[in-house]
Amino acid sequence: MVSLKGKDILHGNQFSKREIDAILKVASGFERELKRRDSLTLLKGKILATLFFEPSTRTRLSFEAAMQRLGGGVISMGSVESSSVAKGETLTDTVRTVSQYADVIVIRHPRIGSAREAADAASVPVINAGDGAGQHPTQAILDVYTIRKELGSLRDLTVSLVGDLKYGRTVHALVELLSLFGARLYLVSPVQLRMPEAITSNLKSKGIEVVETEDLMEAASASDLLYMTRIQKERFEDLSEYERLKGSFIINEAFLKRLNRKVAILHPLPRVDEISQEVDSYPGAAYFRQVKNGIFVRMALLAMILGKA
Amino acid sequence: MVSLKGKDILHGNQFSKREIDAILKVASGFERELKRRDSLTLLKGKILATLFFEPSTRTRLSFEAAMQRLGGGVISMGSVESSSVAKGETLTDTVRTVSQYADVIVIRHPRIGSAREAADAASVPVINAGDGAGQHPTQAILDVYTIRKELGSLRDLTVSLVGDLKYGRTVHALVELLSLFGARLYLVSPVQLRMPEAITSNLKSKGIEVVETEDLMEAASASDLLYMTRIQKERFEDLSEYERLKGSFIINEAFLKRLNRKVAILHPLPRVDEISQEVDSYPGAAYFRQVKNGIFVRMALLAMILGKA
Amino acid sequence: MVSLKGKDILHGNQFSKREIDAILKVASGFERELKRRDSLTLLKGKILATLFFEPSTRTRLSFEAAMQRLGGGVISMGSVESSSVAKGETLTDTVRTVSQYADVIVIRHPRIGSAREAADAASVPVINAGDGAGQHPTQAILDVYTIRKELGSLRDLTVSLVGDLKYGRTVHALVELLSLFGARLYLVSPVQLRMPEAITSNLKSKGIEVVETEDLMEAASASDLLYMTRIQKERFEDLSEYERLKGSFIINEAFLKRLNRKVAILHPLPRVDEISQEVDSYPGAAYFRQVKNGIFVRMALLAMILGKA
Numbered sequence: 001m002v003s004l005k006g007k008d009i010l011h012g013n014q015f016s017k018r019e020i021d022a023i024l025k026v027a028s029g030f031e032r033e034l035k036r037r038d039s040l041t042l043l044k045g046k047i048l049a050t051l052f053f054e055p056s057t058r059t060r061l062s063f064e065a066a067m068q069r070l071g072g073g074v075i076s077m078g079s080v081e082s083s084s085v086a087k088g089e090t091l092t093d094t095v096r097t098v099s100q101y102a103d104v105i106v107i108r109h110p111r112i113g114s115a116r117e118a119a120d121a122a123s124v125p126v127i128n129a130g131d132g133a134g135q136h137p138t139q140a141i142l143d144v145y146t147i148r149k150e151l152g153s154l155r156d157l158t159v160s161l162v163g164d165l166k167y168g169r170t171v172h173a174l175v176e177l178l179s180l181f182g183a184r185l186y187l188v189s190p191v192q193l194r195m196p197e198a199i200t201s202n203l204k205s206k207g208i209e210v211v212e213t214e215d216l217m218e219a220a221s222a223s224d225l226l227y228m229t230r231i232q233k234e235r236f237e238d239l240s241e242y243e244r245l246k247g248s249f250i251i252n253e254a255f256l257k258r259l260n261r262k263v264a265i266l267h268p269l270p271r272v273d274e275i276s277q278e279v280d281s282y283p284g285a286a287y288f289r290q291v292k293n294g295i296f297v298r299m300a301l302l303a304m305i306l307g308k309a
Numbered sequence: 310m311v312s313l314k315g316k317d318i319l320h321g322n323q324f325s326k327r328e329i330d331a332i333l334k335v336a337s338g339f340e341r342e343l344k345r346r347d348s349l350t351l352l353k354g355k356i357l358a359t360l361f362f363e364p365s366t367r368t369r370l371s372f373e374a375a376m377q378r379l380g381g382g383v384i385s386m387g388s389v390e391s392s393s394v395a396k397g398e399t400l401t402d403t404v405r406t407v408s409q410y411a412d413v414i415v416i417r418h419p420r421i422g423s424a425r426e427a428a429d430a431a432s433v434p435v436i437n438a439g440d441g442a443g444q445h446p447t448q449a450i451l452d453v454y455t456i457r458k459e460l461g462s463l464r465d466l467t468v469s470l471v472g473d474l475k476y477g478r479t480v481h482a483l484v485e486l487l488s489l490f491g492a493r494l495y496l497v498s499p500v501q502l503r504m505p506e507a508i509t510s511n512l513k514s515k516g517i518e519v520v521e522t523e524d525l526m527e528a529a530s531a532s533d534l535l536y537m538t539r540i541q542k543e544r545f546e547d548l549s550e551y552e553r554l555k556g557s558f559i560i561n562e563a564f565l566k567r568l569n570r571k572v573a574i575l576h577p578l579p580r581v582d583e584i585s586q587e588v589d590s591y592p593g594a595a596y597f598r599q600v601k602n603g604i605f606v607r608m609a610l611l612a613m614i615l616g617k618a
Numbered sequence: 619m620v621s622l623k624g625k626d627i628l629h630g631n632q633f634s635k636r637e638i639d640a641i642l643k644v645a646s647g648f649e650r651e652l653k654r655r656d657s658l659t660l661l662k663g664k665i666l667a668t669l670f671f672e673p674s675t676r677t678r679l680s681f682e683a684a685m686q687r688l689g690g691g692v693i694s695m696g697s698v699e700s701s702s703v704a705k706g707e708t709l710t711d712t713v714r715t716v717s718q719y720a721d722v723i724v725i726r727h728p729r730i731g732s733a734r735e736a737a738d739a740a741s742v743p744v745i746n747a748g749d750g751a752g753q754h755p756t757q758a759i760l761d762v763y764t765i766r767k768e769l770g771s772l773r774d775l776t777v778s779l780v781g782d783l784k785y786g787r788t789v790h791a792l793v794e795l796l797s798l799f800g801a802r803l804y805l806v807s808p809v810q811l812r813m814p815e816a817i818t819s820n821l822k823s824k825g826i827e828v829v830e831t832e833d834l835m836e837a838a839s840a841s842d843l844l845y846m847t848r849i850q851k852e853r854f855e856d857l858s859e860y861e862r863l864k865g866s867f868i869i870n871e872a873f874l875k876r877l878n879r880k881v882a883i884l885h886p887l888p889r890v891d892e893i894s895q896e897v898d899s900y901p902g903a904a905y906f907r908q909v910k911n912g913i914f915v916r917m918a919l920l921a922m923i924l925g926k927a
Contacts, residue, residue, distance in 0.1 A: 057403065061384045088888070604718065
């Protein structure tokens with residue numbers, strides 16, 4: 001039996017294939033149950049604390065909605081400026097304090113490793129909702145949940161990961177999970193934003209076929225799925241270089257017409273202009289369904305680490 | 310049978326007289342029920358999302374309290390600075406995202422028409438809690454609820470609307486609703502802040518008697534009700550003009566003594582100095598009761614658009 | 619029978635010994651009950667409003683968690699910038715408004731006397747969660763709850779209060795409560811930050827033995843309990859004076875080794891460097907247990923003033 005009771009969720013590679021399967025199954029069960037009724041009472045009386053040291057809408061609201069859909073309560077630190085952090089308190093002390101109030105803590109913090117530090121300090125389970133350029137494991141799990149739902153299976157997919165593969169914590173965690181199920185990966189990015197060598201060589205050592213390219217059309221033509229990410233202007237020293245490149249990594253109606261085959265499109269959002277609004281009505285455009293799936297996956301994780309699923 | 314199930318609440322003029330009557334009746338029922346017990350469970354498991362892109366205390370807290378009094382949960386975007394809006398996300402994408410988490414969305418945004426734009430993007434009902442100088446329909450409904458409670462009826466009242474009638478979105482929506490029940494209106498404002506001509510001529514075409522004046526005492530002497538609003542300093546190019554004028558539109562003890570007849574006094578709050586604190590104990594001073602009525606009216610709207618009333 | 623129903627909690631000296639005993643007893647009952655189940659439903663349907671005009675993590679979250687552990691709901695003003703206070707509303711009007719939404723209000727405000735002002739305006743009970751350099755009575759009650767739990771009794775203790783005794787509202791309220799049970803007090807502070815003469819002479823008039831000293835080791839050697847507080851840099855005109863002094867009021871492993879006897883250590887937190895992290899594992903280090911006790915004490919106060927305990 002898989003159990004996550006009392007465990008922290010810190011890193012995409014902490015999970016075995018069996019654990020991922022179990023999480024997806026619990027999430028799927030919650031999705032079905034929420035179709036029958038508005039909410040459950042599994043976590044009645046439990047309290048989630050959200051500590052977001054960086055801006056976020058979707059991740060924080062997604063966790064808070066997931067907790068409430070399970071009947072639990074939420075306390076939220078609010079902005080850093082309005083908290084004791086402004087008085088110079090260490091992250092460790094903040095987390096140890098909040099541990100006394102809540103049954104589980106979700107944290108986003110700009111420093112790599114901060115979630116691990118928080119988990120070491122906390123007396124309750126900690127979920128990493130993004131530690132700088134590090135990890136964002138619940139996003140990766142909701143991504144695979146969405147992929148399985150959109151494509152029917154996770155086995156031996158051909159997936160294009162597109163955009164900023166260097167700094168994008170989402171894709172780093174996602175390839176870890178995809179590699180559990182076998183996959184062919186197209187890594188589509190500007191040279192400046194290629195996937196770190198440590199990750200690609202690790203993938204190859206696991207027998208994953210990896211193709212690095214700058215040609216989105218070539219990759220898309222061979223793929224079941226396009227996983228799009230934002231290319232951030234501030235990563236480029238030479239802005240004209242940015243302007244020249246970004247157009248190559250955009251999906252719009254014209255692109256899909258040329259592609260002329262159905263493909264699933266995911267994006268962790270927020271998007272800026274990597275996917276044109278005109279694409280939103282395309283049947284394969286799954287990024288808002290992906291948002292919704294975040295609720296089910298986070299319900300599953302909360303219920304499992306609190307020992308209730 | 311009146312049903313608002315699945316409907317957006319965007320504009321004061323979207324309601325028929327029958328719909329307003331139905332809303333007031335449901336609100337009145339909730340008011341009675343809350344006297345018997347602290348809360349209801351009608352919206353148990355439902356989630357309200359509040360998206361406030363502008364400062365607000367009373368409107369946001371009023372909706373959040375109303376939702377909780379009905380047993381529902383709340384998720385709140387928090388300040389714009391701490392949200393993904395800071396990453397350049399469009400309003401449409403934000404709203405489509407939040408639609409995946411919540412069963413109903415309340416939005417305040419500085420741009421006229423933004424609530425309509427949000428409603429078009431959302432897959433759940435949207436309530437406009439103020440779109441710039443546009444509309445604020447739930448305020449107008451709680452105003453008529455208060456007027457009926459204070460005066461016993463909405464039929465053929467004489468009402469003075471006082472202060473900034475040009476930019477005040479509250480009064481624009483309110484006159485729409487009052488005109489459904491027949492009314493004589495005194496529009497009391499500085500020349501610079503007169504009610505827009507489009508609105509007054511529309512009122513007249515419906516047979517509403519309209520008197521525009523700068524003389525508050527004359528209007529009050531003929532009125533059942535004074536609806537006060539703030540005159541904002543920043544509307545005047547000439548500050549000495551502002552200083553000269555604002556004194557003419559203030560209610561204090563001396564004014565009420567001279568008036569020497571009972572009149573109901575409403576104000577959407579916050580006030581600055583249009584109504585002196587000394588007036589608060591005057592029996593007709595209804596503005597804090599008006600605040601409380603907002604809970605019952607918003608409970609009614611939430612329950613009705615979620616199909617539970 | 620002690621009843622706090624409908625009462626405000628404003629000042630450390632408002633309570634009789636009998637009332638404190640009753641509060642500690644109710645808090646202790648809630649602590650036991652929360653070991654058996656996650657939450658209670660005593661305040662189901664009640665709503666707490668938190669109005670924090672100053673930064674806070676622990677106090678606000680502690681109240682919000684306490685309310686939810688009792689089954690109640692919470693509405694929160696959020697930061698001052700995002701509220702109507704930004705439109706120039708008076709504290710009195712804000713509080714009267716929020717009274718219409720909530721069953722109880724917790725307020726923190728930088729001005730001494732503001733909580734009293736809020737209580738006068740409110741139509742529901744108000745709890746002072748800090749009014750500038752004034753009072754913070756719930757902190758003082760959770761302190762005595764912790765002291766009794768750590769030391770077994772409140773009778774005739776020897777207590778060292780250490781650090782900023784001049785501006786520290788926590789210690790001002792705490793000595794009021796300790797004096798109800800008899801106590802010997804060591805007041806350990808730099809000369810610039812001594813306890814106000816009005817307080818010490820009042821304590822002496824009640825028969826409390828008071829020793830003022832700058833020697834922490836001398837005080838600790840005679841004490842059952844060290845109550846540490848932050849010394850704030852901004853209190854000193856001469857920064858070199860601050861640097862010279864602050865080292866004398868720090869507890870670290872070396873200090874405890876020299877002391878060589880067990881002592882309980884409390885701190886209202888956040889700490890900066892008055893207590894080294896290495897002390898956290900010392901058996902007498904009670905400051906995180908103290909944080910947890912805040913939940914039980916605030917549950918007791920909320921339940922009692924709402925007439926449910």
